[in-house]
Amino acid sequence: MTCPICAKASDPKYRPFCSKRCADVDLGRWLSGRYAVAADAPEDLEEAAEALAEQARKLH
Known part of the structure; x- marks a missing residue:
């Protein structure tokens, strides 16, 4: 398997x-x-747009 970002061999840790x-x-x-x-x-x-707007209102 290759890394989807740089195409090097993937490391099991990551x-x-x-x-x-x-x-x-x-x-x-x-x-x-x-x-x-x-x-x-x-x-x-x-x-999704309504939920995002609601979250934004709660933050402000």
């Missing part, structure tokens, strides 16, 4: 990544919104 660095790069991409999971139904998108 599988499927080769290093902590590549694992952190992947996590950063998820947290920044660079990766996304598509929703099939528009209702799912609306519910």
Whole structure:
């Protein structure tokens, strides 16, 4: 198996990544919104947007 970030051989300690660095790069991409999971139904998108707005209101 190769690392999905840099294509080097994966390390069992960080599988499927080769290093902590590549694992952190992947996590950063998820947290920044660079990766996304598509929703099939528009209702799912609306519910997610409402939930996100509610969380934002609670933080402020």
